Amino acid sequence: MKxxxxxxxxxxxxxxxxxxxxEQLIGQLLPKAKALSAVWIHVLSESEIAPYLTNLxxxxxxxxxxxxxxxxxxxxxDLAGIPTTAGCEAFSYLPEKSAHVVQMLIDAGAIxxxxxxxxxxxxxxxxxxxxxxxxxxxxxxxxxxxxxxxxSAVATASGVVSFSxxxxxxxxxxxxxxxxxxxxxxxxIGLLSASGLVPACRSLDCVSIFALTANDAxxxxxxxxxxxxxxxxxxxxxxGNQSPFKTQQAFSFAVPKREQLSFFGSEEYEKAFxxxxxxxxxxxxxxxxxxxxxxxxxxxxxYEGPWVAERYLATKDIIxxxxxxxxxxxxxxxxxxxxATAPDTFAALYQLKALKMQADKLLRQVDIVVTPTAGRxxxxxxxxxxxxxxxxxxxxxxxxxxLLDYAAIAVPTAITEQGMPFGITLFSDAMSDQKLLSYAxxxxxxxxxxxxxxDFLYQASDTEYAENDGFVDLxxxxxxxxxxxxxxxxxxxxxxxxxETKTTKKYKMFAVPGKVExxxxxxxxxxxxxxxxxxxxxxxxxxGSFVKGIAQPLGIGKVELADGxxxxxxxxxxYASDLGEPISQYDGWRSYLGRA
Numbered sequence: 001m002k003x004x005x006x007x008x009x010x011x012x013x014x015x016x017x018x019x020x021x022x023e024q025l026i027g028q029l030l031p032k033a034k035a036l037s038a039v040w041i042h043v044l045s046e047s048e049i050a051p052y053l054t055n056l057x058x059x060x061x062x063x064x065x066x067x068x069x070x071x072x073x074x075x076x077x078d079l080a081g082i083p084t085t086a087g088c089e090a091f092s093y094l095p096e097k098s099a100h101v102v103q104m105l106i107d108a109g110a111i112x113x114x115x116x117x118x119x120x121x122x123x124x125x126x127x128x129x130x131x132x133x134x135x136x137x138x139x140x141x142x143x144x145x146x147x148x149x150x151x152s153a154v155a156t157a158s159g160v161v162s163f164s165x166x167x168x169x170x171x172x173x174x175x176x177x178x179x180x181x182x183x184x185x186x187x188x189i190g191l192l193s194a195s196g197l198v199p200a201c202r203s204l205d206c207v208s209i210f211a212l213t214a215n216d217a218x219x220x221x222x223x224x225x226x227x228x229x230x231x232x233x234x235x236x237x238x239x240g241n242q243s244p245f246k247t248q249q250a251f252s253f254a255v256p257k258r259e260q261l262s263f264f265g266s267e268e269y270e271k272a273f274x275x276x277x278x279x280x281x282x283x284x285x286x287x288x289x290x291x292x293x294x295x296x297x298x299x300x301x302x303y304e305g306p307w308v309a310e311r312y313l314a315t316k317d318i319i320x321x322x323x324x325x326x327x328x329x330x331x332x333x334x335x336x337x338x339x340a341t342a343p344d345t346f347a348a349l350y351q352l353k354a355l356k357m358q359a360d361k362l363l364r365q366v367d368i369v370v371t372p373t374a375g376r377x378x379x380x381x382x383x384x385x386x387x388x389x390x391x392x393x394x395x396x397x398x399x400x401x402x403l404l405d406y407a408a409i410a411v412p413t414a415i416t417e418q419g420m421p422f423g424i425t426l427f428s429d430a431m432s433d434q435k436l437l438s439y440a441x442x443x444x445x446x447x448x449x450x451x452x453x454x455d456f457l458y459q460a461s462d463t464e465y466a467e468n469d470g471f472v473d474l475x476x477x478x479x480x481x482x483x484x485x486x487x488x489x490x491x492x493x494x495x496x497x498x499x500e501t502k503t504t505k506k507y508k509m510f511a512v513p514g515k516v517e518x519x520x521x522x523x524x525x526x527x528x529x530x531x532x533x534x535x536x537x538x539x540x541x542x543x544g545s546f547v548k549g550i551a552q553p554l555g556i557g558k559v560e561l562a563d564g565x566x567x568x569x570x571x572x573x574x575y576a577s578d579l580g581e582p583i584s585q586y587d588g589w590r591s592y593l594g595r596a
Contacts, residue, residue: 003159003454003455003456004020004025004028004029004159005451005454005456006070006159006160006161006162006212007162007212007213007216007451007456007459008066008069008162008163008215008216008219009215009216009461010456010459011025011068011069011162012061012067012068012069015060015061015067015068016060016061016062021068022053022056022067022068022111023053025068025070026049026053026070026111026113029070029113029160029161030043030046030049030113032158032159032160033113033114033155033160036154036155036158036160037133038117038132038133038134038135038136038151039116039117039135039136039150039151039154039155039158039160040072040114040115040116040117040151040155041075041085041087041114041115041116041117041118041132041151042075042082042083042114042115043113043114044082044112044113044114048081048082049111049112049113052106052111052112053111055106055109056068056109056111059109061109064108064109065108065109065219065222065223066105066108066109066110066219066220066223067108067109068109068111069109069110069111069162069163070110070111070112070113070160070161070162071105071110071111071112071113071161071162071163071164071165071220072112072113072114072115072116072151072152072155072156072160072161072163072164072165073102073112073114073115073116073152073164073165074115074116074118074122074148074149074151074152074164074165074166074167075087075115075116075117075118075151076118076121076122076167076197076198076200077099077101077102077165077167077196077197077198077207078095078097078098078099078102078196078197079095079098079099079102079112079115080095080096080097080098081094081095081096082094082095082115083115084115084198085115086118086120086121086122086198087117087118087119087120087121087122087129087130087131087132088120088121088131088318088325088326089131089325090318090322090325091121091198091315091318091325095196097196098196099193099195099196099197099207100193100195100196100226100228100230100231101165101192101193101195101196101207101224102165102196104223104224104226105165105220105223105224108223110223113155113160113161114155116149116150116151116152116154116155116164117130117132117133117135117150117151118130118147118148118149118150118151118152119147119148119150119172119330120326120327120330121198121200121311121314121315121326121330121334122148122149122167122169122172122198122200123148123200123311123330123333123334124147124148124172124329124330124391125146125147125148125170125171125172125175125391125394125395125398126144126146126147126150126378126383126387126390126391126394127144127145127146127147127148127150127151127176128144128147128380128383128384128387129147129148129327129329129330129387130150130327131327134380135147135150135151135154136154137154137179137180138153138154138157138158138180138181138452138453139157139179139180139181139419139420139421139453140419140420142379142380142381143179143377143378143379143380143420144179144377144378144379144380144383145176145179145180146175146176146177146178146179146180146374146394147172147175147176148166148167148172148200149164149166149167149168149172149173149176149208149210150176152164152165152166152176152210153166153176153177153179153180153182153184153210154176154180156180156182156210156211156212156452157180157181157182157452157453157454158452158453158454159452159453159454159456162211162212162216163209163210163211163212163216163217163220164209164210165207165208165209165210166184166207166208166209166210167197167200167205167206167207167208168184168186168205168206168207168208168402169200169201169204169205169206169402170204170302170395170398170399170402171394171395171397171398171399171401172208173185173186173206173208173209173210173410174186174208174373174398174408174409174410174425175373175374175394175395175398175410176210177210177373177410177412177423178373178374178377178410178412178421178422178423179374179377179420179421180421180452180453181412181415181421181423181449181450181451181452181453182210182211182212182410182412182452183209183210183211183212183213183214183216183217183409183410183411183412183440183444184208184209184210184373184409184410185208185209185211185217185221185408185409185410185433185436185437186206186208186401186402186407186408186409186410187206187207187208187209187221187225187407187433188206188235188241188405188406188407188430188431188432188433189204189205189206189233189235189402189405189430190231190233190234190235191221191225191235191237191241191431191433192206192207192208192209192221192224192225193207193226193227193228193230193231193234194206194207194231194233194234195228195230195231198314199310199314200310200311200314201307201310201311201314201402202233202310202313202314203233203310204307204310204402204403205402206402207224209221209224212451212452213441213444213451213458214409214411214437214438214440214441214444215437215441215461217409217437217440218244218434218437218441221433221437222242225237225242225433236494237431238431238494238495238496238537238539239471239494239537239539240431240434240471240494240495240496240498240536240537240538240539241431241432241433241434241496242434243434244434244437244438245434245435245437245438245498246438247435247438247439247442248284248499248563249284250284250285250286250563251284251285251286251367251368251439252285252286252287252288252365252366252367252368253280253285253286253287253288253366253367253368253369253370253426254287254288254289254290254362254363254365254366254368254369254370255277255287255288255289255290255369255370255371256289256290256292256295256371257289257290257291257292258289260291260292260293260296261273261372261375262375262393262396263372263375263376264375264376264390264393265376266375266376266377268377268416268417268418268420268422269372269374269375269376269377269416269422271416272413272414272416272422273372273422273424275413275414276370276413276414276422276423276424277370279413279443279446279447280370280443282446283442283443283446288365288366290362290365290366290369291362292362292371294355294356294358294359294362295355295359295400295404296396296400297351297355298352298355298356298359298399298400298403298404299395299396299398299399299400299403300399301348301351301352301355301403302395302399302400302403303333303336303392303395303399305340305344305348305351306337306340306341306344306345306348307348307403308333308334308336308337308340309337309338309340309345310337311333311334311337312334312335312336312337312338312340313337315334319331319334319335329387329388332388333388352403352404355404356404356405359400359404360429360482360483361483363406363428363429364482364483364500365500366500367428367435367439367499367500368426368427368428368435368436368439369426369427369428370424370425370426371397371424371425371427372397372422372423372424372425373397373398373410373423373424373425374394374396374397374398375393375394375396375397376393376394377420377421377422378390378394397425398425401427405430406427406428406429406430407427407428407429407430407431407432407433407436408425408426408427408436409425409426409427409433409436409437409440410423410424410425411423411424411425411426411440411443411444412444412447412449413443413447413449414447414449415449415450426439426440429497431496432496432497435498444458445458445460448460471537471538471539471540472537472538472540472543472568473498473535473536473537473538473567473568474490474495474535474536474537474538474543474567474568474569475503475533475534475535475559475561475567475568475569475570476490476533476534476535476536476569476570477503477509477519477521477531477532477533477534477569477570477588477589478518478519478570478589479516479517479518479519479589480534480536480570481534481589481590482497482534484589485516486516489546489549490536490538490546493538493539493542493545493546494539494542495536495537495538495539495542496536496537497534497535497536498534498535498536498537499534499535500532500533500534500535501532501533501534501535501561501562501563502530502531502532502533502561502562503521503530503531503533503559503560503561503562504528504530504560504561504562504564505528505529505530505562506523506524506525506528506560507521507522507523507524507528507529507530507531508521508522508524508527508528508529508577508582508584509521509522509531509582509583509584509586509588509589509592510522510572510576510577510579510580510581510582510583511580511581511583511592512553512554512572512576512579512580513579513580514551518554519583519589519592520553520554520572520576520577520579520580521559521569521570521571521572522571522572522573522574522576522577523571528584529584530562530587531587531588531589532587532588532589532590532591533559533561533569533588535567550570552573553572553573553575553576553579554570554571554572554576555570555571555572555573556568556569556570556571557569557571558571559571
């Protein structure tokens with residue numbers, strides 16, 4: 001049987017050319033899916049899939065962005081009429097309707113193929129903690145597939161579906177991506193609805209996306225990121241995060257200090273990481289080493305702190321009334337949650353707030369932060385020897401992400417000398433999903449690795465950038481900077497931080513007194529210098545109300561950046577030099593405020 005390239009662009013091109021129909025595709029994929037028995041908990045029968053094929057009649061790729069695209073669903077996410085088990089038969093129930101995110105995909109033309117195996121109750125990063133069997137790695141069955149979304153990742157990497165849904169509380173949407181040569185998008189919390197998702201930690205859970213390419217992940221994200229009023233943790237997707245982010249040729253990225261990197265004895269992964277860093281530099285990245293201690297401290301809170309009590313709450317009926325239905329390792333981990341007290345919880349929340357302030361300062365220094373997705377790829381035997389300790393090691397670079405409210409994407413960057421996948425994770429602030437997808441696409445285009453565990457090679461495709469008619473990219477350099485006194489005025493209007501950059505060397509800066517002290521940026525062609533600024537994407541409908549509050553001598557005009565772009569931003573009239581104190585000796589407003 002000839003393999004089919006399930007990359008979304010290639011698949012839909014075959015549909016448009018008349019080379020393939022959805023019925024023919026599903027007819028070829030179902031036998032392949034059934035052959036991967038440990039990947040699935042339930043493969044849909046032909047009769048169960050029939051309504052989804054009927055739903056496509058009269059439709060096409062031009063009307064439905066995911067027309068005829070097969071996908072898999074982690075079995076802690078509801079699909080109407082198919083049991084949801086969360087990896088525990090005693091917990092199983094039959095949902096009457098699909099999860100909000102699943103329904104969005106079906107409405108866009110996607111075809112569900114089945115429900116996938118997982119670490120029981122989404123507790124684990126290994127892919128071995130399931131009574132339905134250990135999910136084999138798509139490259140070598142002697143290695144772990146990664147969890148908890150193991151089945152979803154392997155189904156995608158094996159060429160059975162174009163993409164799949166996982167969930168990611170502590171890394172479950174990224175570790176399996178790394179171990180199976182996939183893109184794993186962990187969206188900003190609340191952008192993909194968690195309605196119809198069996199919770200692990202309700203306040204931290206994300207529905208995640210596994211895909212062969214970043215562009216495929218973007219197509220799924222664009223369909224799935226729809227606000228759900230039934231999800232109390234839902235957040236609207238800002239306009240600036242709804243279209244592809246056009247990256248600049250030069251960008252900055254941070255990596256942890258060398259002594260903070262841990263590969264747990266894996267020379268292969270250590271070598272692959274530094275090669276990946278070199279690749280980032282080769283495509284225009286400037287590397288900085290930053291103190292990663294706030295992230296590492298936050299990561300320890302996830303299991304050493306009170307958040308494990310959320311896992312206990314989610315499984316309370318089973319663990320208290322039928323504990324024997326749980327696997328021993330799952331029950332041991334979740335059972336610890338009963339010991340958390342209210343004072344413990346508040347103390348941890350205070351600590352987390354302080355750590356986030358420190359971590360956010362690090363993020364403001366660069367465009368993206370980069371880590372290994374995992375420090376080491378363990379064999380099944382190694383995990384079975386030390387199941388809890390080595391699972392914890394797998395979360396070294398992932399456990400902090402949702403606690404700190406960041407968006408992240410795992411990107412494949414290498415195949416080691418042992419023939420096993422390796423990848424890095426890019427992360428940034430919440431609502432920076434499109435930015436991360438664009439950098440991931442840039443990396444994939446440069447490396448051109450095979451797709452998953454298939455023989456199909458990556459092929460670059462043109463990314464369609466939306467016209468800049470729904471928002472304004474605004475340059476700010478003072479009280480509206482991240483964390484500054486007036487930054488709330490941007491966030492209140494759903495503005496999104498795009499980047500930190502510099503002006504061209506043609507400005508002077510003055511500190512203008514007032515109710516809130518502000519910097520005045522005055523152009524000086526002969527004696528000017530450059531200053532650190534930020535670019536925020538502001539919905540155009542909010543631009544008028546924002547500008548209305550600007551007091552003289554400041555105004556809105558065009559600011560020239562160091563890379564030659566002219567963007568809308570804060571400028572000042574010439575007489576500002578008479579009103580304010582000259583502060584051009586500093587490199588920006590933050591430096592001025594932090595002066596000794």
